[in-house]
Amino acid sequence: MGIHSQQGLARELNVASAASQTSEATQLPVLMARQPIYTKSQDVAAYELLFRDEEGNFVQGLKDDDATxxxxxxxxxxISKEGKPESVPFFLKVTDQVLLSESIPDLPRHRFVLELLSHTEVTPVLIKRLQELAQAGYRLALSGFDPADNKFFPLLKIIHVLKLDIQLIGLERIPGLVQKLKPFNLELLADKVETQDEFRQCLEMGFALYMGYFLSKPTLVRGRKITGNKLILLELLTELQRPNATAESVQQIALKDAALTYKILRVVNSAAFNMQREISSLSHAIALLGMDQIRRWVMLFLSKSDNGKPDELTRNMLVRGRMCEILAELTQHSEPLDYFIVGLLSQLDVLMDTDMETLMTQVPLQQPIKDALLGRLGEHGKLLKEVEIYERGEFESLHHLVEKPFYEVAYRHSLKWAEQVLQAMSN
Structure with a gap:
């Protein structure tokens, strides 16, 4: 890990008040979130933008808003891939009215895919307009395709990506449909993929892209036990939760795994870059930095997959944890770090492929945190539910714990923070 990336991450982790940073950030006229679009190998190929302004529009607001x-x-x-920052394209939903009014801003062609909606009225004028956009270099996608509705078929010769709602169409009908679509040479996107089994079936059918919450649900393995460095991390967490824990007692547990001890020391050493002396031991680091900072590092290492899970899962855990913490600060809850823990560990069952009830018998957390993770109960659970609502783009269901613009700024800050952490943990 380079010293500059270490120092940048250290500053993020030692930030005095995320709320103050959020208040100072540029506020946008829209609420935005993003949903990943995956490749066959479950890497992120693109993001679909979820958005809402005061009138329920987005593209019109973007046209005159360079800041957005x-x-x-x-x-x-x-996103961060193997510790290096990269960018992926967006799928941007547009109505036929927007297309025909020629109000699309001059977007970078390679960064945006224009996505037509299911209620698009297919007319000769629209077809001509889409042909012009395709010739101008825009990539076009169609969602909500109904194979029983002939109106869509003229579009299949123009668009590049076809999104198929596998729940609406039915998995049993998909193979025959895929065969009929082959002559159009389309990139097929399986939408509403809810389970790993559905993902595998779609993979066998030849889909190139995938959307849905299949990564957010655990594949439960009967009798699975937590082993390896995750077990050591949970032991560390147990000790760090004890009121009378000491730097030496924490170090004794970490020393059970030499490689993990070195890894923790390496990043913790960078967190103390502004101190005059080198950190020589974990107990020394804890004494200098305090239990809360060590506890945060343990949580971050706990969120990192070591069983082949896609980076997007860890990314989402980090984003969710950080956004919970920021909203806790903005709403003046005590112990914002506990809200970070709730958000971060809310997908621990997916990471471990073990049900949350079993995990909670092994994870040494305070009861309010366990209640939030198991049933979204209490103040911690209420705030976690709010973050989950936001990240799904269900903006109309928000309870407005803070003013609308602060949700987007908190989410944006959390995205950047998560990428910094992923980059640092990959080096």
Missing amino acids: LEVLLNTYSG
Whole structure:
């Protein structure tokens, strides 16, 4: 890990108040979230933008708002792959009215895929307009395709990506449909993929892209036990939760795994870059930095997959944890770090492929945190549910714990923070 990336991450982790940073950030006229679109190997190929302004529109607001476009390109499209920052394209939903009014802003062609909606009225004028956009270099997608409705078939010769709602169409009908679509040479996107079994079936059918919450549900393995460095991390967490824990007692547990001890020491050493002396032991680091910072590092390492899970899962765990923490600060809850823990560990069952009830018997957390993770109960659970609602783009269901613009700024800040952490943990 390079010293500059270490120092940048250290500053993020030692930030005095995320709420103050959020208050100072540029506020946008829209609420935005992003949903990943995956490849066959479950890497992120693109993000679909979820958005809402006061009138329920997005593209019209983007046309005259360079700040929004800059945030999209610099933050929302950013991901970390093998520790290196990259950008992926967006799928941007547009109505036929927007297309025909020629109100699409001059977007970078390679960064946006224009997605037509199921209620699009297919007319000769629209077909001509889509042909012009395709010739101008835009990639076009169609969602909500109904194979029983002939109106869509003229579009199949123009668009590049066809999104098929596997729940609406039915998995049993998909193989025959895929065969009929082959002559059009379309990139097929399986939408509403809810389980790993559905993902495997779609994979066998030849889909190139996938959307849905299949990564957010555990594949339960009967009798699975937590082993390896995850077990050591849970032991560390147990000790760090004890009121009378000491730097030496924490170090004794970490020393059971030499490689993990070195890894923790390496990043913790970078967190103390502004101190005059080198950190020589974990107990020394804990004494200098305090239990809360060590506890945060243990949580971050706990979220990192070591069983082949896609990076997007860890990314989402980090984003969710950080956004919970920021909203806790903005709403003046005590112990914001506990809200970070709730958000971060809310998908621990998916990471471990073990049900949350079993995990909670092994994870040494305070009861309010366990209640939030098991049933979304209490203040911690209420705030976690709010973050989950936001990340799904269900903006109309928000309970407005803070003013609308602060949700987007908190989400944006969390995206950037998560990428910094992923980059640092990959080096």
